Amino acid sequence: MQIEVDVMLDYDLSDPNVLLDIRAVHQAGQAVLSETIEAEGAEFREVTSETGVGQRMWAHVPSLAMRLHYNAMVEVTRVAEPLRHLQDTDMRDLPGEVLTYLRPSRFCQSDMFATFVAREFEGLSGGARVAAIRDWVGSHMSYIPGASTVDTTVLDTFVSREGVCRDYAHMVCAMVRAAGVPARYASCYGPNVRPQDFHAVAQVWLEGAWRLIDATGMSDDSNAVLIAVGRDACDVAFMETSSFAYFLRQNINVWGPL
Known part of the structure; x- marks a missing residue:
C-alpha cells in the first residue's frame, strides 16, 4: 500500500x-x-x-x-496477521534487545497490573492473550480528546477509562508486559486516524517479530507508517x-x- x-x-x-x-x-x-x-x-x-x-x-x-x-x-x-494463533517466546529465549520492553517505565507501570492481568485473562496465553488485552482496552475505554495530558500515566487511565491514542497504547503496553510479553510504544501516521494527527500504537513481540496492534481500531500493520518506538510516550515525542x-x-x- x-x-x-x-x-x-x-x-x-x-x-x-x-x-x-x-x-x-x-x-x-x-x-x-x-x-x-x-x-x-x-x-x-x-x-x-x-x-x-x-x-x-x-x-x-x-x-x-x-x-x-x-x-x-x-x-x-507489512501484513496485518491475526494475533490469536501466534505464540509467545519463553523469557529465557528472548533476544537481549527486547528485554527492556518487559519492564515498567515512566508512563507504563506494568508491574502494577500483574494480578489484574492474571485474573482477567486466565487460561489464555501468547497471541490469544494479547488479542484479548487489545479487545479489552478497546471495549472498556472511551476515546475522548482532551481527557488526558502529557503527564497522564497508565494508572490514571485505568481509573478514568478514557483518553486518546497515547493512553490506549500505554494501557496495551502495560498489560501485555504484565503478561510476560515484550511490548513497546510506537508513533506512526495512518490514513484512517480521526482526527488526523500523530498517532500512537503498541508493538508486541510474538514468534520472533514485532506485531503492531491498535486498540483504537484506527490502524494496523498494513496501513501504519511507523515513525519511532520506545518504552512509552516519553521516548518518542x-x-x-x-x-x-x-x-x-x-x-x-x-x-x-x-
Whole structure:
C-alpha cells in the first residue's frame, strides 16, 4: 500500500534548537519512496535513534520562527496477521534487545497490573492473550480528546477509562508486559486516524517479530507508517525543546491507499 504523509508544523520558539522525530522509518516492510523536509532558514542534523528504529533530527532555527513542511511517499508491505494463533517466546529465549520492553517505565507501570492481568485473562496465553488485552482496552475505554495530558500515566487511565491514542497504547503496553510479553510504544501516521494527527500504537513481540496492534481500531500493520518506538510516550515525542515553544498551527494529512 502506498501512503502519502504531509506535515506542517508552525511554532514560535524561545530556543533555536529543536529535536524532531517525525520522519517515516526505513525498514523491512516499509520503504520510503520519496521524502522532503523544509524549514526556511533552518539547519538540520540527523541523529540515529537510541532504539535503532527511526531517524531523529536536530533543527537549528536562528529566527526562532519554525515553519516546517515534511512530505513523504511510503510503501507499506507489512501484513496485518491475526494475533490469536501466534505464540509467545519463553523469557529465557528472548533476544537481549527486547528485554527492556518487559519492564515498567515512566508512563507504563506494568508491574502494577500483574494480578489484574492474571485474573482477567486466565487460561489464555501468547497471541490469544494479547488479542484479548487489545479487545479489552478497546471495549472498556472511551476515546475522548482532551481527557488526558502529557503527564497522564497508565494508572490514571485505568481509573478514568478514557483518553486518546497515547493512553490506549500505554494501557496495551502495560498489560501485555504484565503478561510476560515484550511490548513497546510506537508513533506512526495512518490514513484512517480521526482526527488526523500523530498517532500512537503498541508493538508486541510474538514468534520472533514485532506485531503492531491498535486498540483504537484506527490502524494496523498494513496501513501504519511507523515513525519511532520506545518504552512509552516519553521516548518518542515528535518535538522536544529545552524551553517553551508557542503553538501556532499544526496540520497532519495522510492519504492512502494511493
